[in-house]
Amino acid sequence: MDFLFIQFLNGLSSASSLFLVASGLSIIFGVTHITNFAHGAFYMLGAYVAYTLTEAWMGAIGFWGGIIVAAGTVALFGALIEIILLRRIYRSPELFQLLATFGITLIIEDLVIQVWGAEDLLGRRAPGLDGAIDIFGQAFPTYELVLIALGPICLCALWLLFNRTRWGVLVRAATQDRMMVSALGVNQAWLFTGVFTLGVFLAALGGAVQIPRDAVHNAMDLQIIVEAFVIVVIGGFGNVLGAFLASFIIAELNSFGILLFPKISMILMFIVMALVLVVRPYGLLGKAETHARTALGNVVRPLAPLTRKAKNWVLAALLVFLILPIFADDFVLNVGSEILIFALFAASLHLMMGVGGMVSFGHAAYFGLGAYGVALLVKFLNMPMEAAIVIAPLLAIAGAIIFGWFCVRLSGVYLAMLTLAFAQISWSIIFQWDDVTGGDNGLLGIWPSEWASNQQAFYYMTLVIVIAALYAIRRIIFSPFGYTLRGCRDSLLRADAIGIDRLRIQWFGFVLAGSFSGLAGVLYAYLKGSVFPDYISIPLSVDGLVMVLLGGIQTVAGPIIGAGVFKALSTIIISHTEFWKIILGAFIVILVVAFPQGIVGFFLERFGSKEEDIAEEKQ
Amino acid sequence: MKSKLDVHGLNSYYGGAHILNNVHLKANASEVVALLGRNGAGKSTTFASLVGLVERCKGSIIFDDQEISDKPTHEIIRLGLGYVPEDRRIFTDLTVEENLLVGKQDERDGVRGWTEEMLFTLFPNLAEMRHRPGGQMSGGEQQMLTIARTLMGNPSMVLLDEPSEGLSPKIVEEMANAILEMKKHGLSIIISEQNLHFARLISDRAYIIEKGEIRYEGTMADLDKNDEIKNAYLAV
Numbered sequence: 001m002d003f004l005f006i007q008f009l010n011g012l013s014s015a016s017s018l019f020l021v022a023s024g025l026s027i028i029f030g031v032t033h034i035t036n037f038a039h040g041a042f043y044m045l046g047a048y049v050a051y052t053l054t055e056a057w058m059g060a061i062g063f064w065g066g067i068i069v070a071a072g073t074v075a076l077f078g079a080l081i082e083i084i085l086l087r088r089i090y091r092s093p094e095l096f097q098l099l100a101t102f103g104i105t106l107i108i109e110d111l112v113i114q115v116w117g118a119e120d121l122l123g124r125r126a127p128g129l130d131g132a133i134d135i136f137g138q139a140f141p142t143y144e145l146v147l148i149a150l151g152p153i154c155l156c157a158l159w160l161l162f163n164r165t166r167w168g169v170l171v172r173a174a175t176q177d178r179m180m181v182s183a184l185g186v187n188q189a190w191l192f193t194g195v196f197t198l199g200v201f202l203a204a205l206g207g208a209v210q211i212p213r214d215a216v217h218n219a220m221d222l223q224i225i226v227e228a229f230v231i232v233v234i235g236g237f238g239n240v241l242g243a244f245l246a247s248f249i250i251a252e253l254n255s256f257g258i259l260l261f262p263k264i265s266m267i268l269m270f271i272v273m274a275l276v277l278v279v280r281p282y283g284l285l286g287k288a289e290t291h292a293r294t295a296l297g298n299v300v301r302p303l304a305p306l307t308r309k310a311k312n313w314v315l316a317a318l319l320v321f322l323i324l325p326i327f328a329d330d331f332v333l334n335v336g337s338e339i340l341i342f343a344l345f346a347a348s349l350h351l352m353m354g355v356g357g358m359v360s361f362g363h364a365a366y367f368g369l370g371a372y373g374v375a376l377l378v379k380f381l382n383m384p385m386e387a388a389i390v391i392a393p394l395l396a397i398a399g400a401i402i403f404g405w406f407c408v409r410l411s412g413v414y415l416a417m418l419t420l421a422f423a424q425i426s427w428s429i430i431f432q433w434d435d436v437t438g439g440d441n442g443l444l445g446i447w448p449s450e451w452a453s454n455q456q457a458f459y460y461m462t463l464v465i466v467i468a469a470l471y472a473i474r475r476i477i478f479s480p481f482g483y484t485l486r487g488c489r490d491s492l493l494r495a496d497a498i499g500i501d502r503l504r505i506q507w508f509g510f511v512l513a514g515s516f517s518g519l520a521g522v523l524y525a526y527l528k529g530s531v532f533p534d535y536i537s538i539p540l541s542v543d544g545l546v547m548v549l550l551g552g553i554q555t556v557a558g559p560i561i562g563a564g565v566f567k568a569l570s571t572i573i574i575s576h577t578e579f580w581k582i583i584l585g586a587f588i589v590i591l592v593v594a595f596p597q598g599i600v601g602f603f604l605e606r607f608g609s610k611e612e613d614i615a616e617e618k619q
Numbered sequence: 620m621k622s623k624l625d626v627h628g629l630n631s632y633y634g635g636a637h638i639l640n641n642v643h644l645k646a647n648a649s650e651v652v653a654l655l656g657r658n659g660a661g662k663s664t665t666f667a668s669l670v671g672l673v674e675r676c677k678g679s680i681i682f683d684d685q686e687i688s689d690k691p692t693h694e695i696i697r698l699g700l701g702y703v704p705e706d707r708r709i710f711t712d713l714t715v716e717e718n719l720l721v722g723k724q725d726e727r728d729g730v731r732g733w734t735e736e737m738l739f740t741l742f743p744n745l746a747e748m749r750h751r752p753g754g755q756m757s758g759g760e761q762q763m764l765t766i767a768r769t770l771m772g773n774p775s776m777v778l779l780d781e782p783s784e785g786l787s788p789k790i791v792e793e794m795a796n797a798i799l800e801m802k803k804h805g806l807s808i809i810i811s812e813q814n815l816h817f818a819r820l821i822s823d824r825a826y827i828i829e830k831g832e833i834r835y836e837g838t839m840a841d842l843d844k845n846d847e848i849k850n851a852y853l854a855v
Contacts, residue, residue, distance in 0.1 A: 166720055173710045173721045180708040183670060184722045185696035185772050 002136035004256075009135070011255030012248070013144040013213075016151030019247035020206030021224055022231035023158065023240050024199035030175040030238025031195045033094050034086065035413065038101040039203050040225030041108040045074045046204025047216045048116050051123045054211065060127040071205040078200030082193050085589060090192070092596040095359065099549045100592040102542065105221065106585030112218050114579075123211030130212075143212050150209065154202070155244050162240070171195055175238050226420075226538065230273050233417040236286020245284055267428040270421035274406065277418050281410050303355075303477060303486070303556055310557075321463055330455040334527070337459050339567045340466040341523045346547035346559035347473050348516035354553045355477050356509040357489025358407065359416040362423025363544045365403065366396040366514035368536025370521030372430060375443040375531040385449040389465075389522055396518020397511060399426065404510030408503055411492070420541070427536045442532035446525050462523055469516055474556055476512060485509045550591060552598020561600055621684070623648045623776055623807045624669075624700075629678035631668045631831075638664050639831045642678070646776065646807050651798070653822035653839065654811040655853060661831040662811035663705050666778045670695050670702045683775070699727050701774030705781050705811075707765045711754030715745055718753055718764055722771035730775045731805050738767040741797055759790035766797070776807040783817040795820045814853055819843060827852045 025039045053066030081104060089097055129146060132139035162168035174181045174191055182188045207220070231250050235242025250269050257268040264271075282288055306314065324336055345367055353359045373392030377383040383391070403422040407415050430437045437443065452458045476482050488495045488502045495502045525531050534540065543566070551562020569587065573580045595602040624646045631639040639661050646652045656662050668676045671692040680688040687695050696702065710718050719735055726732035739746035742763040748756065753764060762782060769777060779798070783791045798821050802808060812818040818825065818839070825842045827835035829852050835842070842848065 166723070169713065169717045169720050172717075173713055176710050176712055177708055179672070180704070180710070181721060182692045183672065183696060183702050183704065184768065185693050185724050186721070187691075187693045 002138055005136060006138050006140060007255050007259065008252065009140060009144065009148065011252035012151075013147040014254065015247045015251035016147045016149075016154075017206040017210055018224075018227060018231055018251055019151045019244050020154060020202045020209075022228045022235070022243040022247055023154070024202030024206075025228050026232045026235065026238055026240060026243045027171070027202075028196055028199035029232070029413075031171055031178065032086075032090070032097075032192045034097045034101065034196075035094070036101050036196075036199070037098055037225065038081075038104040038108065039199070039228060040221035040223070041105045042074055042078055042200045042203040043207035043224050044112060044216075044218070044221040045077070045108060046071055046207030047123075047210050047220060048112055048121075048207075049073055049204070050208035051116075051121050051211050051216050054124050063124065063127050067205070067208040067211075070208045071201050074204035074207075075197050075201035078204075079193055079197040082196040085593065086196070087189060087192075088593050089596060092592070093553065095353075095545070095549055095553065096592055096596060099546060100589055102546065103585040103588030103592065105225075106581040106588070109218060109221065110579055110581035110585070116216075116218075118218060120215040120217045122215055125212045147209060147213075151244070151247070155240070158240050167194065222538075226424075227269065229417060229420075230269050232283075233414060234273050234276050234283055236283030237413060239283070239285045242283055242285035263432055264428060267425050270424045270428075274418060274421045274425075277410055277414055277421075278406060281414060283414070303554070305478065314557075318467070325456045325459060333455045333459045335568070335571055337455075337462045337527050338524075338571075339564050340462050341520050341527065342543075342547065342567050343560040343563040344466045344469050344523075345517055345520040345544055346551070346563035347470055347556075348513045348520065349544045350548050350553065350556070350559035351473055351477070351516065352510060352513035353548065354559070355482060355489065356485050356506060356513065358419075358506060358510060359412075360513075360541070361416045361420035361545070362538075362541050363419070363513075363517055364536050364538070364540035365419070365423035365426045366400055366517035367521035367524070367540065367544075368423075368430065368531075368533075369399045369426060370396040370518030371525040371531045371535045372437060372443075372521075373518070374522050374525040375446050376436070378446050379443055385452065385526065389519075389526075392522045392525075393515050393518035396521065397515045400511040400514025400518075401507075404507050404514065408506040408510055420538070423536060423538070423541060427533055430536060431533045437533075440533065442530055444530045446529055446531065448526045452526075458527065462527070465519070465523065469519055470560065473516060477556060481505070481508070546588065550588070550598060552595075552601035552604075554597065555600045555604065558598050558600040562598065565599065622646060622681075623650070623683065624809070625679075625681040626669065627679040627681075629665070629668055629680065630676065631664055631673045632675040633673075637831070639668060639676075642828070642831070642833055644809070644826060644833070646809055648775075648807055649802060649805055650824065651802055651808045651810065651822045653818035653825040654809055654828060655813070655815070655818060655825055656811075656828035657813060657853070660828045662828060663780055664831075665828065666702065666704075666780050666809075666811065669778060670700060696772060696774075697724060699730060699773070699775040701769040701772055701777040703765050703769045703777065703779050703782065705784065707758075707761050709753035709756070709761045709764055709768075712752060714750045714752055715756075715764060716749045718768050719771050722768035724772040726773050727775065730773055732773045733770045733804075735771075738770055741770075741800055742767055759786050759793075762786060762790075762794070763797070770801070774806070776809070777801070779808060779810040781811055781813065783812065791817055815843065815849065 021039065021043050025036055028034055028036050050067050050070035053070050054063050057063070057066050085100060086097065089100055126143050129143045132141050162172055170181060170186055170191060178188060181191070227250060231243055231246040234249065235246035249272065253268050253272060254265070257265040261268060276284060325333060328336065349360060349363045352363065370393050373395035374388050377388045377392055403419065407418050410418055431439060433439070447453060448458055452461050484500055484505050488500065488505055492502055521535060524535065547562040547566045548559040549562070550566055551560065552558030570580070570584060573583050577583060597605060622645045624644065626642065626644040629639055629642040630637070642665055644654070644665070654662050654665065664673060667673050669680055671690060678688060679686065682698060682700055685698065687698065710721065713721070719738070744760055745763055745767060748760070753761065756764065766779070766782065782794055786794065795817065798808060798810070810818060810822065822839045825837065825839050826833055827848065834852060835848050
């Protein structure tokens with residue numbers, strides 16, 4: 001009993017930091033609609049800066065002063081990023097802002113290593129609070145009690161800010177309808193900067209107060225960002241009280257889960273999130289998403305069939321791929337196969353999010369299931385490649401059928417987070433089920449058939465399959481089913497009103513996208529000769545998003561070109577420098593600012609079809 | 620006499636679609652001008668264009684001797700051009716008082732300002748529900764709140780987009796009185812309406828817009844006598 005109570009208190013003290021980070025994330029999303037992926041990085045920066053300051057400044061004032069100054073410094077840094085970068089892209093699609101903050105995350109991750117080194121850093125204890133007090137005969141660190149109080153104190157402070165100050169009321173108003181706020185004479189730009197700064201301050205504070213508890217290290221950001229997202233989703237986006245409740249739930253879940261279900265402790269929060277979303281699609285205290293009102297006159301460019309000029313480009317590209325083996329060595333062919341595979345992966349993700357309007361943060365799930373499908377068929381049935389390529393995607397399809405059934409019942413960020421939850425659950429199963437999946441060691445020895453075993457033959461096989469699949473995806477997009485799917489994306493209400501069973505349509509679209517992703521995974525397993533849990537992990541899902549957004553979500557060719565550019569770039573950068581994260585991050589940020597419509601969207605805008613030109617001239 | 624607002628050659632686009640075509644519009648100080656037209660004629664787009672809410676929009680908009688067409692929305696509003704949108708857009712989570720607080724701006728030189736109490740006198744219903752969330756108000760109450768909220772910005776001119784839409788006859792009458800009261804206060808008002816009934820009660824002059832073009836302008840009294848024009852552009 002005593003032990004359980006201590007465990008409960010431990011949960012409470014973790015809840016405080018989680019709440020600080022999650023509430024910041026939630027407030028930023030509520031007003032600016034930015035899904036701030038860099039929030040974890042700001043948390044990490046807060047911890048690092050606080051480490052440096054508290055080492056330099058002595059005494060209790062030095063310690064607490066250091067923590068506050070650290071949070072303030074990082075908040076100013078956040079404000080700078082908002083003013084210099086984010087302000088330029090508020091008019092871009094919201095996912096682009098996510099991409100930009102992802103670029104920032106990469107840069108900060110590398111910077112932290114350059115400045116503070118790769119070693120874990122152990123921070124100083126809080127002066128006067130480094131002891132323990134006796135609770136039911138168990139020693140409980142005094143500092144943890146301070147943390148326990150910190151959460152409710154911050155909640156009260158935020159409540160006062162949002163209910164007792166004009167600025168707070170403006171923030172609440174902007175959360176609901178930011179365009180109307182500016183139509184009442186409020187300068188949105190500074191409101192956004194203020195909100196972003198406040199959010200970053202909370203994240204950095206959450207990180208800074210961690211230093212007496214945990215080592216400061218350079219992977220803190222990913223761990224916390226995922227937890228924070230889960231909390232915000234469970235609590236309801238933009239809802240601070242919801243974030244508070246959810247932080248408590250998740251922290252206690254982590255605290256007790258490790259005792260009760262050690263095997264699945266890592267994914268307990270995802271299971272809880274999935275359950276919450278099934279029962280309450282907008283989180284515990286969230287409200288139905290009001291459709292974001294964009295500025296009048298913003299129109300999505302509809303997907304158009306290829307023009308003659310574009311067809312020539314496609315043929316030229318095909319020709320290049322066909323004759324590549326004549327002058328390329330094995331390494332280049334290997335990279336070429338990989339690019340083709342990821343082009344299919346990105347195209348399948350685009351089918352889901354660009355055409356189906358269902359953004360997936362967990363698209364690697366189907367890729368990984370396809371890859372593991374092959375591995376299991378080879379390992380247990382010794383199945384030849386020709387049969388495995390056909391049968392293995394069924395595992396991905398099965399996954400997509402089950403996960404999709406739940407996901408299509410949600411929309412927007414909530415749907416995206418549920419896809420992430422399912423991907424993490426799949427990852428965890430593969431990671432933990434050593435006997436079957438090999439766990440962390442993966443499964444090795446998945447080789448193609450004799451005839452496809454040299455690099456050139458495998459390349460051609462990949463080329464044929466990928467081209468056929470891409471062609472099929474294109475046909476689907478321009479089929480009546482594709483039009484229906486796009487209709488559901490553009491207006492669920494109208495789709496309902498004309499008698500479309502939109503759940504069924506979206507479910508089918510989801511499964512189709514999942515199966516193409518699975519096929520890409522199958523090919524990848526044969527290309528690498530092995531499978532690892534990485535194939536189903538969050539970073540791969542993020543890579544997919546980057547590819548689609550980089551190329552441009554509003555075109556069919558975009559994701560394919562995005563995959564090529566991203567894979568080629570990362571291959572080149574990684575092999576030439578150890579600063580690859582900084583360079584890749586900077587590159588992403590520059591692309592987002594320079595090509596807010598994606599690479600392909602940019603070229604369409606510049607060298608678009610004749611009709612567009614006429615429309616331009618009319619002005 | 621110099622006009623309060625002078626609009627020339629206003630063109631607006633939604634994507635490739637050309638919505639407004641060389642719209643012109645004038646309003647003098649303390650004048651109530653009606654912008655009449657059927658559903659979809661371009662009334663709301665005209666208002667949204669005036670306050671910088673339409674992304675692609677060209678033309679000259681002179682307000683108080685200043686060109687405002689290239690200014691961002693909040694700056695236009697702060698110059699004293701108030702805007703009350705058609706769909707009201709009350710902050711439903713905020714109370715009446717909080718809604719008014721969002722609209723509050725400093726007083727401008729030469730403009731008679733409004734206080735919360737003056738607005739509660741103008742719209743007595745609101746005074747009885749200061750702490751009620753906007754989401755729990757009736758349509759008429761919301762319409763009054765949205766006008767009061769804009770007046771909190773102490774504008775010298777207000778654009779009212781179909782203020783009588785969807786309201787009961789009794790509320791419409793109250794609304795007309797309130798608008799006349801606002802005029803007495805010194806405000807210039809442009810009001811958009813689909814039909815004459817309400818506009819006739821309060822307007823000095825009228826424009827008729829059809830398919831994004833101004834088709835008629837004149838005094839309200841002249842328009843009221845001109846059955847031909849009324850039948851051509853306003854009859855349902």
